[in-house]
Amino acid sequence: MSSNIEVQRICQHCGNEFTARTTVTQCCSATCAKRAYKARVKDSKIESSNAETRRIKAQPMEELKNKPFLSIAETCKLMGISRRTVYRLIERGELITGKAGKRTIIRRSDLEQLIFDRPVA
Numbered sequence: 241m242s243s244n245i246e247v248q249r250i251c252q253h254c255g256n257e258f259t260a261r262t263t264v265t266q267c268c269s270a271t272c273a274k275r276a277y278k279a280r281v282k283d284s285k286i287e288s289s290n291a292e293t294r295r296i297k298a299q300p301m302e303e304l305k306n307k308p309f310l311s312i313a314e315t316c317k318l319m320g321i322s323r324r325t326v327y328r329l330i331e332r333g334e335l336i337t338g339k340a341g342k343r344t345i346i347r348r349s350d351l352e353q354l355i356f357d358r359p360v361a
Contacts, residue, residue, distance in 0.1 A: 252276060309338075309345045319351070329354070 249260040251268040253276040258268035267273040304310065304318045315326050329335040336350045 253279070308348050309340075310348060310351065312344055312346070315346050315351065319355075 245261065245263070247260045247263060247265075248257060249265060249268075250257055251272050252266045253272040254268065256268055267276055301318070304314055307314070310318065312323060312326055316323050319326075326335070330337055330344075335346060335354055337344050337346050339345070
């Protein structure tokens with residue numbers, strides 16, 4: 241069964257105008273269709289790679305959210321502040337710390353209390 245319709249279209253790949261013989265034709269030629277397919281495959285591979293990179297970058301942050309005790313460096317990373325700011329909070333007594341050997345640790349509950357129970361200035 242052949243079709244007698246002729247629809248003016250613009251190729252999705254090269255942008256040239258062409259006459260389509262079906263309503264679903266998107267490209268002007270087989271060459272453009274192959275190139276468009278390769279571009280779609282390439283874009284999907286890039287997107288999946290970027291998604292994997294985002295997942296890997298977010299993984300340490302998820303691990304930090306589940307730990308009951310944090311080091312100074314982990315606290316900085318979790319809160320997005322500098323080491324000096326964390327030490328200032330400790331010096332002012334706003335953040336309670338403990339020692340595990342030489343390592344300074346901060347209870348996660350104390351950190352959350354500092355953030356959420358603080359009055360707005």
